[in-house]
Amino acid sequence: MSRNAYERVKLARDNNRPTGLDYIRHIFEGFLEFHGDRRFADDPAIVGGIAKLDGMPVTVIAMEKGHTAKERTRRNFGAPNPEGYRKALRLMKQAEKFGRPIICFIDTSGACCGVGAEERGQGQAIAENLMEMSTLCVPIISLLIGEGGSGGALALAVADRVWMLQNAVYSVISPEGCASILWKDAAQAPTAAESLKITAEDAKSLGIVERIISETEMGEKPFYDRLRGLLTEEMKELSRDEDLVGKRYDRFRRLGVGAVVKE
Amino acid sequence: MAFLNFLKPKNQLEEGGRSSAPVQQDAGEPEKKCPNCHREIPLSRLWANDLVCTCGYHFRMKARQRICMIADKGSFFELYSGMKADNPLSFPGYDNKIENVRTASGETEAVICGTASIGRQKCALFVMEPYFMMGSMGTAVGEKITRLFEYAVTHRLPVVGFTVSGGARMQEGLLSLMQMAKTSAAVKRHSDVGLLYVAVLTDPTTGGVTASFAMEADVILAEPGATVGFTGARVVEQTTKKALPENFQTSEFVLEHGFIDSIVPRKNQRKYLARLLQMHDGRAVL
Numbered sequence: 001m002s003r004n005a006y007e008r009v010k011l012a013r014d015n016n017r018p019t020g021l022d023y024i025r026h027i028f029e030g031f032l033e034f035h036g037d038r039r040f041a042d043d044p045a046i047v048g049g050i051a052k053l054d055g056m057p058v059t060v061i062a063m064e065k066g067h068t069a070k071e072r073t074r075r076n077f078g079a080p081n082p083e084g085y086r087k088a089l090r091l092m093k094q095a096e097k098f099g100r101p102i103i104c105f106i107d108t109s110g111a112c113c114g115v116g117a118e119e120r121g122q123g124q125a126i127a128e129n130l131m132e133m134s135t136l137c138v139p140i141i142s143l144l145i146g147e148g149g150s151g152g153a154l155a156l157a158v159a160d161r162v163w164m165l166q167n168a169v170y171s172v173i174s175p176e177g178c179a180s181i182l183w184k185d186a187a188q189a190p191t192a193a194e195s196l197k198i199t200a201e202d203a204k205s206l207g208i209v210e211r212i213i214s215e216t217e218m219g220e221k222p223f224y225d226r227l228r229g230l231l232t233e234e235m236k237e238l239s240r241d242e243d244l245v246g247k248r249y250d251r252f253r254r255l256g257v258g259a260v261v262k263e
Numbered sequence: 264m265a266f267l268n269f270l271k272p273k274n275q276l277e278e279g280g281r282s283s284a285p286v287q288q289d290a291g292e293p294e295k296k297c298p299n300c301h302r303e304i305p306l307s308r309l310w311a312n313d314l315v316c317t318c319g320y321h322f323r324m325k326a327r328q329r330i331c332m333i334a335d336k337g338s339f340f341e342l343y344s345g346m347k348a349d350n351p352l353s354f355p356g357y358d359n360k361i362e363n364v365r366t367a368s369g370e371t372e373a374v375i376c377g378t379a380s381i382g383r384q385k386c387a388l389f390v391m392e393p394y395f396m397m398g399s400m401g402t403a404v405g406e407k408i409t410r411l412f413e414y415a416v417t418h419r420l421p422v423v424g425f426t427v428s429g430g431a432r433m434q435e436g437l438l439s440l441m442q443m444a445k446t447s448a449a450v451k452r453h454s455d456v457g458l459l460y461v462a463v464l465t466d467p468t469t470g471g472v473t474a475s476f477a478m479e480a481d482v483i484l485a486e487p488g489a490t491v492g493f494t495g496a497r498v499v500e501q502t503t504k505k506a507l508p509e510n511f512q513t514s515e516f517v518l519e520h521g522f523i524d525s526i527v528p529r530k531n532q533r534k535y536l537a538r539l540l541q542m543h544d545g546r547a548v549l
Contacts, residue, residue: 111474111493113494113499113502114499114502115503115507115508117493118492118493118494118511118512119516119520120520121478121517121520122493122494123474123477123478123492123493124474124522126474126475126493127447127473127474127475127476127477127478127479128478128479130443130444130447130448130474130475131447131448131450131451131454131479132451134444134451135448135451135455150431150440151431151440151443151470151471151474151475151493154441154443154444157444158444158447158448171436171437171440172435172436172439172440172471173431173433181433182356191355195352195354195355195436196354196433196436196437197436197437198436202437203437206438208437208438208441248448249448252441252448253409253445253448255438255441255442255445256351256401256402256405256438256441256442256445257402258351259351259401259402259403259435260346260347260348260349260402260403260406261346261347261349262345262346262347
């Protein structure tokens with residue numbers, strides 16, 4: 001069962017893996033999709049709207065890669081543009097207004113890399129999400145379901161709970177990128193993947209995720225039922241918490257403190 | 264880095280004040296070629312002009328030299344100076360690399376934090392160090408910046424920050440990535456109590472620093488000609504296989520697209536910052 005880091009990367013990137021919309025369709029009821037960032041465009045790489053989780057109204061936001069070649073192209077292979085992050089933030093602020101919990105599904109190799117994305121402030125869009133999510137006063141659960149590519153993934157993961165699928169990966173840089181920068185050789189990606197500590201187990205032991213979701217029967221009804229059960233239970237628990245924002249601050253505040261030594 | 268040799272010893276720099284410079288030029292004095300106008304400029308002249316060429320090109324500047332340039336003489340008090348990253352992931356080669364960088368740069372980490380006065384206006388100040396792994400953000404950088412914002416909340420101080428960074432430090436993996444969220448949350452807390460944060464983006468400000476505290480300031484300034492962007496230009500070019508627009512990811516480009524407030528040349532920065540701080544201070548007297 002235990003696979004090495006680069007095998008996980010390949011599994012996380014597998015076209016046949018369930019995508020964000022699959023999770024939305026099978027876990028929630030009555031999904032209404034809301035489009036657009038109200039500023040520039042609608043980004044098909046991020047899908048968002050409202051739905052019911054076991055009867056409870058929630059805001060759902062998912063990165064979507066698409067399954068077919070045509071769909072994948074339309075979705076920009078799940079690489080969001082700034083307007084995608086701005087749409088997500090708009091929907092999260094809306095959730096806060098109406099007291100709805102937020103659930104995010106993350107699956108991206110990274111934020112879109114392009115001239116347009118830079119012109120429209122990719123860095124600023126991500127930064128704003130990180131800042132604003134840190135004080136949203138409704139519960140947030142983020143699930144990494146495939147690739148968790150750097151800042152582009154983190155922009156939907158400033159959450160009260162972060163969960164990872166067993167073979168999802170979460171990394172500051174792609175193993176190929178890391179290998180070509182450090183060793184001028186993208187073929188050393190498997191070594192980089194190992195060194196970067198990107199597996200669900202690594203992320204859990206570093207305190208970056210709370211729960212690892214088993215991929216047994218992934219994509220089938222029992223899998224989604226199990227996930228629905230876990231999400232419902234956790235949301236009920238979080239909804240009772242009166243110091244969500246304070247605890248969310250502390251959750252990120254402690255990360256890396258242990259690695260800092262004072263002389 | 265021969266470029267660093269002419270820098271004054273660290274202790275002298277820590278005394279603060281504007282960088283006064285030796286102006287007389289010895290025969291055979293080292294020169295540096297300006298990448299913009301291609302002229303050879305004597306280092307002493309560059310030093311006297313805050314590392315700005317007569318053509319206006321801004322050379323990279325060591326953090327401590329920048330502190331001397333910006334802070335009132337003797338006002339800088341350093342905080343968290345001993346804080347440095349361990350090798351939290353036991354990343355291969357990182358221990359050696361960071362030791363070499365520490366020896367070469369004379370710094371323990373890629374950001375210097377403290378309190379200072381600029382034009383008699385007190386502030387919390389952070390300055391990132393281009394000669395320390397190109398200002399990359401690992402756990403120590405994230406922790407120092409977070410602490411500075413928390414300190415500024417406690418002491419009700421504005422924050423002035425000079426950014427320079429290649430992004431998150433990959434040798435610290437996910438823990439580096441998390442510093443983006445951690446610093447952003449600290450900036451938000453500082454903002455929510457009504458305090459001013461001014462960022463000055465210097466060459467280069469990219470990646471995870473652009474996508475966190477560099478772009479979260481109330482007022483965002485940049486030095487002329489600095490690279491400011493998220494994904495590196497070479498990666499964008501290779502991925503899209505298209506020619507990049509002229510001025511792509513420069514200060515001028517991000518100004519035109521609405522992401523910064525103003526471009527401020529080095530020689531005007533001190534006055535500009537002093538005025539900004541003064542206008543946000545209830546006790547301001549002109």
